[in-house]
Amino acid sequence: LRALVLEPGGPRVTSAHTRPVSDGEALIRLVLGGVCATDLELIKGYMGFSGVLGHECVGIVEDASDARWIGKRVVGEINCPCRSCPTCLAGRPTHCPHRSVLGIQDRDGVFAEAFRLPLENLHAVPDEVSDEAAVFTEPLAAACRITEQVQVGPGDRVIVLGVGRLGQLCARVLADTGAQVYGVARSRAKLDLLPRPITPVPAADLADLPRADVVVECTGAPGGLAVATGMVRPRGTLVLKTTLSTPASPDTNAWVIDEISVIGSRCGPFDKALGLLASGAVDPTPLVTDRFSLEDGVAALHSAGDSGNLKVLLSPE
Amino acid sequence: LRALVLEPGGPRVTSAHTRPVSDGEALIRLVLGGVCATDLELIKGYMGFSGVLGHECVGIVEDASDARWIGKRVVGEINCPCRSCPTCLAGRPTHCPHRSVLGIQDRDGVFAEAFRLPLENLHAVPDEVSDEAAVFTEPLAAACRITEQVQVGPGDRVIVLGVGRLGQLCARVLADTGAQVYGVARSRAKLDLLPRPITPVPAADLADLPRADVVVECTGAPGGLAVATGMVRPRGTLVLKTTLSTPASPDTNAWVIDEISVIGSRCGPFDKALGLLASGAVDPTPLVTDRFSLEDGVAALHSAGDSGNLKVLLSPE
Numbered sequence: 170l171r172a173l174v175l176e177p178g179g180p181r182v183t184s185a186h187t188r189p190v191s192d193g194e195a196l197i198r199l200v201l202g203g204v205c206a207t208d209l210e211l212i213k214g215y216m217g218f219s220g221v222l223g224h225e226c227v228g229i230v231e232d233a234s235d236a237r238w239i240g241k242r243v244v245g246e247i248n249c250p251c252r253s254c255p256t257c258l259a260g261r262p263t264h265c266p267h268r269s270v271l272g273i274q275d276r277d278g279v280f281a282e283a284f285r286l287p288l289e290n291l292h293a294v295p296d297e298v299s300d301e302a303a304v305f306t307e308p309l310a311a312a313c314r315i316t317e318q319v320q321v322g323p324g325d326r327v328i329v330l331g332v333g334r335l336g337q338l339c340a341r342v343l344a345d346t347g348a349q350v351y352g353v354a355r356s357r358a359k360l361d362l363l364p365r366p367i368t369p370v371p372a373a374d375l376a377d378l379p380r381a382d383v384v385v386e387c388t389g390a391p392g393g394l395a396v397a398t399g400m401v402r403p404r405g406t407l408v409l410k411t412t413l414s415t416p417a418s419p420d421t422n423a424w425v426i427d428e429i430s431v432i433g434s435r436c437g438p439f440d441k442a443l444g445l446l447a448s449g450a451v452d453p454t455p456l457v458t459d460r461f462s463l464e465d466g467v468a469a470l471h472s473a474g475d476s477g478n479l480k481v482l483l484s485p486e
Numbered sequence: 487l488r489a490l491v492l493e494p495g496g497p498r499v500t501s502a503h504t505r506p507v508s509d510g511e512a513l514i515r516l517v518l519g520g521v522c523a524t525d526l527e528l529i530k531g532y533m534g535f536s537g538v539l540g541h542e543c544v545g546i547v548e549d550a551s552d553a554r555w556i557g558k559r560v561v562g563e564i565n566c567p568c569r570s571c572p573t574c575l576a577g578r579p580t581h582c583p584h585r586s587v588l589g590i591q592d593r594d595g596v597f598a599e600a601f602r603l604p605l606e607n608l609h610a611v612p613d614e615v616s617d618e619a620a621v622f623t624e625p626l627a628a629a630c631r632i633t634e635q636v637q638v639g640p641g642d643r644v645i646v647l648g649v650g651r652l653g654q655l656c657a658r659v660l661a662d663t664g665a666q667v668y669g670v671a672r673s674r675a676k677l678d679l680l681p682r683p684i685t686p687v688p689a690a691d692l693a694d695l696p697r698a699d700v701v702v703e704c705t706g707a708p709g710g711l712a713v714a715t716g717m718v719r720p721r722g723t724l725v726l727k728t729t730l731s732t733p734a735s736p737d738t739n740a741w742v743i744d745e746i747s748v749i750g751s752r753c754g755p756f757d758k759a760l761g762l763l764a765s766g767a768v769d770p771t772p773l774v775t776d777r778f779s780l781e782d783g784v785a786a787l788h789s790a791g792d793s794g795n796l797k798v799l800l801s802p803e
Contacts (some may be wrong), residue, residue, distance in 0.1 A: 178491060215739075226641045228669075246607075256720060261720055261721055264720030264721060264744060264745070287544070298660075300603060313573065318745070349692075373501055379786065394738065402573075403573060403578055403581030404581060409738060409741055409742050410742065411742065412738075412739045412742050412743065413738070413739060416735055416736075416739075417735055417738050418734075418735045419733075419736070419738070420733065421711065421728075421729075421733065421734050421736070421750075422729045422733075423728070423750075424726055424748065424750035425726050425727065425728065425729050425751065425752055426729065426750070426752060427581060427690065427750060427751040428581070428749075428750045428751060428752050430747060430748070430749050430750070431745060431747070431748040431749075431750075432745075432747050432748075433740075433741035433742040433743070433745045433746045433747070433748075434742065434745060435740075435743060435745050481694055
């Protein structure tokens with residue numbers, strides 16, 4: 170079984186072991202995987218992870234302890250909680266302190282010919298959703314998470330700061346609520362990818378924009394938080410979607426004086442994301458800028474690190 | 487008219503000018519003023535303020551464009567908004583970008599024999615509230631602000647990190663909601679001031695405390711934010727009450743991963759604070775650790791900067 174593995178010396182494609190499925194588990198054959206900024210941060214040392222990389226995917230169930238899943242096209246939630254600790258029982262399983270996380274923490278990821286997940290993490294993909302769209306389910310769900318945490322709708326002004334991989338999806342999801350959304354980037358190519366009615370704003374013109382009700386920080390850069398702070402109105406909300414290997418130094422005085430709410434936002438609802446893909450409300454496929462075979466996985470990671478690229482896909486052959 | 491003035495060279499007691507009241511304004515004779523951590527930060531250069539210091543007070547209206555106020559014992563809200571800009575019209579006058587703030591920004595403060603405020607900022611003090619309690623109205627209102635921003639009640643666990651001047655009030659207000667409140671300090675004397683049912687926790691024992699639903703950061707120290715982050719549960723709330731002349735460097739990755747909400751919190755409802763004082767639900771008077779005359783105002787500021795002291799009061803003679 171070939172896999173793209175992060176080892177202490179760096180990522181490389183190698184042969185990994187396999188084993189039969191346990192009770193409650195599925196073995197999933199990879200159809201497409203997507204490279205995420207988190208994968209690139211892991212390579213820089215974030216989380217101290219080693220193992221098979223990757224957590225964005227669509228695949229076909231090859232084996233499962235419940236035979237009804239076999240042959241189904243699926244996407245999978247990435248958090249594997251214990252489901253018995255106080256945090257799980259309080260209804261926050263994605264924050265289980267004992268959890269493993271697909272390709273991020275204590276669990277091999279999806280950049281392999283096949284990978285494992287608990288059956289309860291799986292969602293069948295509707296027929297009308299292409300593989301190229303389905304591979305975006307996990308990051309699209311993360312974008313949908315914002316609408317669970319912050320009330321956003323018509324009449325609200327929202328700035329998405331950094332319309333890279335995740336920011337493009339956040340802008341689309343937030344525009345779908347009826348809010349007036351501004352997508353900010355340095356790169357003209359990224360701005361050109363924003364569909365109507367999202368307003369593209371070159372980073373150089375940011376100072377001309379009035380302060381917004383909600384600012385979503387998606388730059389992936391340590392300086393982004395300070396810029397985002399300057400763009401949110403008093404009593405507005407600043408959503409953090411970015412984890413960083415280098416810490417940021419925000420102006421917390423401005424947060425106190427302007428009574429800003431800073432909301433950390435992570436994984437979101439897969440069912441909602443699949444619904445947006447199935448209805449066509451969000452089409453993420455124009456964001457695919459490159460494709461590689463698993464065997465060329467290291468090149469895929471380099472390509473994803475190129476600032477001109479957005480989503481880089483991996484397929485098993 | 488004698489006043490404690492912050493000048494570029496530092497604070498000193500000097501004679502200041504006076505003028506008749508304008509329309510909609512009151513001249514208030516100081517009865518008691520309270521020194522706040524913000525006053526000490528202003529002296530260190532925060533906000534670049536110069537002028538008469540002080541914003542916590544109780545006084546008697548000496549002159550007013552509306553004679554009904556004359557002779558009344560009052561406390562005053564500190565923000566003086568324009569009441570006509572978009573922020574004011576959107577219902578956020580305390581965030582008016584054109585506002586002046588009593589003794590903090592573009593407006594002389596209360597550490598003087600007399601001071602001015604718009605009539606609409608004044609609240610009459612109920613007879614059952616002593617001068618020594620009424621002088622706490624402004625910081626107690628700031629503590630009450632938390633309960634407007636975060637839902638706190640029975641069943642919630644709340645940690646107040648740093649039970650100094652403001653933390654003592656926050657702990658009392660939060661305990662009044664029925665929440666289980668833990669007050670944390672290094673100093674035994676500060677812990678001993680916490681009334682039941684607040685649980686005193688020495689800072690050295692903080693690691694033994696389970697993570698809380700809400701953590702209120704009141705340390706006034708740059709390192710407090712990192713400690714507070716470690717004490718809040720996933721999807722919990724971290725309230726920032728502290729402004730600092732030295733910036734903090736929080737672990738924003740933890741906020742994203744644990745989906746923590748960080749809420750900046752500033753000025754609050756005077757009517758609620760006066761209600762808590764009038765009913766006796768909160769008695770702040772044990773927090774008074776020193777008293778000075780206005781003429782010894784510089785010594786009062788030094789005394790307030792002494793870590794063993796809590797509230798230092800100033801009276802005109």
